[in-house]
Amino acid sequence: VLLSPSFLPRLRQLSAHFLTTTASSSSLFLRRTTTSTMAAPAYASELQIAQLAVQRASILTKRVFHEKAKGTVDKNDKSPVTIGDFGAQALIIAALQHHFPEDAIVAEEEAAQLREDANLKQTIWDLVSSTKLDDPAAEELLGGPIKDIDSMLELIDRGNSLGGSSGRIWTIDPIDGTKGFLRGGQYAVCLGLMVDADVKVGVLGCPNLPIDDAARLTADIGANATDEGRGVLFSAVQGHGATSRALTAGALAAEKPIAMRAIDDLSKATFCESVEAGHSAHDDQALISKKLGITEPSVRMDSQAKYGSIARGAGDIYLRLPVKATYQEKIWDHAAGDLIVREAGGQVTDIHGKRLDFGVGRTLANNKGVIAAPAAVHDKVLQVVKEVLGAKQA
Numbered sequence: 001v002l003l004s005p006s007f008l009p010r011l012r013q014l015s016a017h018f019l020t021t022t023a024s025s026s027s028l029f030l031r032r033t034t035t036s037t038m039a040a041p042a043y044a045s046e047l048q049i050a051q052l053a054v055q056r057a058s059i060l061t062k063r064v065f066h067e068k069a070k071g072t073v074d075k076n077d078k079s080p081v082t083i084g085d086f087g088a089q090a091l092i093i094a095a096l097q098h099h100f101p102e103d104a105i106v107a108e109e110e111a112a113q114l115r116e117d118a119n120l121k122q123t124i125w126d127l128v129s130s131t132k133l134d135d136p137a138a139e140e141l142l143g144g145p146i147k148d149i150d151s152m153l154e155l156i157d158r159g160n161s162l163g164g165s166s167g168r169i170w171t172i173d174p175i176d177g178t179k180g181f182l183r184g185g186q187y188a189v190c191l192g193l194m195v196d197a198d199v200k201v202g203v204l205g206c207p208n209l210p211i212d213d214a215a216r217l218t219a220d221i222g223a224n225a226t227d228e229g230r231g232v233l234f235s236a237v238q239g240h241g242a243t244s245r246a247l248t249a250g251a252l253a254a255e256k257p258i259a260m261r262a263i264d265d266l267s268k269a270t271f272c273e274s275v276e277a278g279h280s281a282h283d284d285q286a287l288i289s290k291k292l293g294i295t296e297p298s299v300r301m302d303s304q305a306k307y308g309s310i311a312r313g314a315g316d317i318y319l320r321l322p323v324k325a326t327y328q329e330k331i332w333d334h335a336a337g338d339l340i341v342r343e344a345g346g347q348v349t350d351i352h353g354k355r356l357d358f359g360v361g362r363t364l365a366n367n368k369g370v371i372a373a374p375a376a377v378h379d380k381v382l383q384v385v386k387e388v389l390g391a392k393q394a
């Protein structure tokens with residue numbers, strides 16, 4: 001039984017519990033916990049695989065980021081998708097499939113367009129098949145390379161789950177902030193695990209954010225910026241706090257706990273919002289900020305890098321007020337960020353004060369907009385949001 005093929009994934013899953021990385025070395029070490037009865041930390045294996053999978057996918061997105069031609073195609077909804085989005089999704093799902101083959105996956109992209117375009121498919125395959133972690137043990141832990149081009153397409157389409165309120169469901173945004181990615185700004189590789197609709201693990205790879213948690217919040221990475229001093233991996237496990245570490249190309253770097261800034265005077269707060277005016281209502285957000293007494297201009301930044309930034313105290317408030325009443329936010333745009341902010345001492349709700357409900361499908365159909373702020377001041381921010389939006393409707 002132990003050596004039967006069906007047992008292998010479970011065996012890998014178990015062994016991952018006993019694998020841990022060390023900051024001082026670029027390789028993974030097998031480290032046994034002291035007694036066999038000692039419980040592994042909650043979701044330790046899921047966290048480690050998620051972090052390494054996001055790191056590996058980030059290597060691929062960085063390669064594409066530095067290319068002038070990013071292989072952009074338009075999706076049905078006219079939003080852009082690049083070879084980086086498809087490639088990163090394939091690599092993340094390959095690692096999840098290797099370790100947790102029974103789990104459902106809700107991912108943003110699908111392979112339909114690639115099946116019809118041989119060149120596009122080949123370009124992505126060239127990229128995917130030549131991207132690996134530079135630490136052999138870590139790469140092997142993720143299951144190594146994808147077998148062939150057809151397997152790659154199948155893996156991309158494994159992300160087609162409809163989601164729901166029960167069981168284990170991963171959610172992936174292979175490149176969040178694709179428009180920022182194309183503009184040369186911030187973007188994030190996002191992965192979350194929900195169990196019965198509750199986010200248990202959240203990981204965000206932000207290749208263009210400064211490694212330094214104390215760096216001033218800025219969306220601008222500067223023309224001709226290099227990767228020097230950039231690249232952060234944010235993580236959280238429910239009930240275990242949030243951390244940041246340098247994003248590497250191999251084994252995991254040493255982690256540091258992160259926390260939101262304690263702000264007693266809201267006028268000193270910094271708030272961040274989307275770059276695209278079509279994604280959140282800049283005018284309403286400006287009014288709210290003014291009513292809160294905030295004097296600093298907002299920092300406009302693409303992607304869930306906003307959640308990571310406020311979680312480490314580089315900013316304080318993230319407002320995402322709806323532009324269109326009909327738009328439903330996607331679960332992959334929020335799951336990891338929601339957990340990371342809450343584990344860092346924040347609160348995240350919609351504009352009605354409801355927690356984000358990840359259990360109703362691929363979208364946040366029960367929510368409108370997002371307000372993320374330090375727990376102590378969230379109510380005050382919510383109150384002002386309600387005043388401003390209420391006055392508009394009156």
Ligand SMILES: Nc1ncnc2c1ncn2[C@@H]1O[C@H](COP(=O)(O)OS(=O)(=O)O)[C@@H](OP(=O)(O)O)[C@H]1O
Pocket residue numbers: 079108173175176177178179180273274275276277278279280301302303304323324327330333
């Ligand atoms: N109309 C509308 N309203 C709200 N949100 C929308 C809308 N259209 C798209 N999207 C989603 O926005 C995701 C990017 O969010 P950002 O916060 O990065 O926006 S912005 O680019 O900075 O403006 C973006 O994620 P990616 O597609 O992964 O980039 C979309 O899922």
Ligand SMILES: [Mg+2]
Pocket residue numbers: 079080081108178
């Ligand atoms: Mg998109």
Ligand SMILES: [Mg+2]
Pocket residue numbers: 173175176177332333
């Ligand atoms: Mg997104």
Ligand SMILES: [Mg+2]
Pocket residue numbers: 085108173174175176177178
């Ligand atoms: Mg995306």
